[in-house]
Amino acid sequence: xxxxxxxxxxxxxxxxxxxxxxxxxxxxxxxxxxxxxxxxxxxxxxxxxxxxxxxxxxxxxxxxxxxxxxxxxxxxxxxxxxxxxxxxxxxxxxxxxxxxxxxxxxxxxxxxxxx
Amino acid sequence: xxxxxxxxxxxxxxxxxxxxxxxxxxxxxxxxxxxxxxxxxxxxxxxxxxxxxxxxxxxxxxxxxxxxxxxxxxxxxxxxxxxxxxxxxxxxxxxxxxxxxxxxxxxxxxxxxx
Numbered sequence: 263x264x265x266x267x268x269x270x271x272x273x274x275x276x277x278x279x280x281x282x283x284x285x286x287x288x289x290x291x292x293x294x295x296x297x298x299x300x301x302x303x304x305x306x307x308x309x310x311x312x313x314x315x316x317x318x319x320x321x322x323x324x325x326x327x328x329x330x331x332x333x334x335x336x337x338x339x340x341x342x343x344x345x346x347x348x349x350x351x352x353x354x355x356x357x358x359x360x361x362x363x364x365x366x367x368x369x370x371x372x373x374x375x376x377x
Numbered sequence: 378x379x380x381x382x383x384x385x386x387x388x389x390x391x392x393x394x395x396x397x398x399x400x401x402x403x404x405x406x407x408x409x410x411x412x413x414x415x416x417x418x419x420x421x422x423x424x425x426x427x428x429x430x431x432x433x434x435x436x437x438x439x440x441x442x443x444x445x446x447x448x449x450x451x452x453x454x455x456x457x458x459x460x461x462x463x464x465x466x467x468x469x470x471x472x473x474x475x476x477x478x479x480x481x482x483x484x485x486x487x488x489x490x491x
Contacts, residue, residue: 295478303483304466304481304483305421305466305479306481307479310478320478352420352421354421363409363428364409364411364428364470365409365423365426366411366423366468366479367423368420368421368422368423370419370420371418371420
């Protein structure tokens with residue numbers, strides 16, 4: 263299994279509070295991603311990173327920010343959580359070399375509930 | 378805009394049967410296609426990755442095919458087992474991008490009856 267750890271795995275918070283989810287990898291992959299998974303929508307890309315301090319927006323980036331100060335860590339922050347951000351958040355890492363170029367590996371997910 | 382569709386949304390078959398899951402995409406300009414398995418409450422497990430230049434990939438009882446021109450991929454599962462019960466997702470990486478941004482289908486929920 264790819265070495266990806268997400269924390270926290272479960273969190274309940276109130277509307278308007280800040281929340282930070284952490285993704286830690288031990289694979290030294292260049293690319294890291296944050297997705298959210300919601301019933302009827304599948305997985306949608308929030309933000310991604312292509313290197314330390316290099317990040318870009320995905321299709322559902324409003325209300326989220328990210329940071330990547332080290333290769334192994336990718337943080338997702340909800341500055342002021344809203345009920346619409348209740349979801350399961352998945353971190354993924356991507357290989358960039360060899361026959362498996364482009365293959366993504368996912369973490370176990372972080373379930374966030376915003377009351 | 379690339380869209381990925383998986384039909385059926387749910388499938389139930391008796392143990393031992395061979396089965397096919399379908400994935401279609403609207404834009405044939407893809408870099409690769411990946412099949413995943415997701416168990417309830419768990420993350421996604423990569424099953425097979427097919428690069429755009431390939432027609433199929435095999436891993437054990439699983440075989441995935443890719444027909445770019447028609448915008449279709451199939452996942453064939455031979456001799457199904459109850460442990461194969463899960464949601465199966467396909468995802469495409471559009472061509473021309475420098476990163477591995479995937480576009481997902483909404484999955485097929487598979488139940489294998491003992």
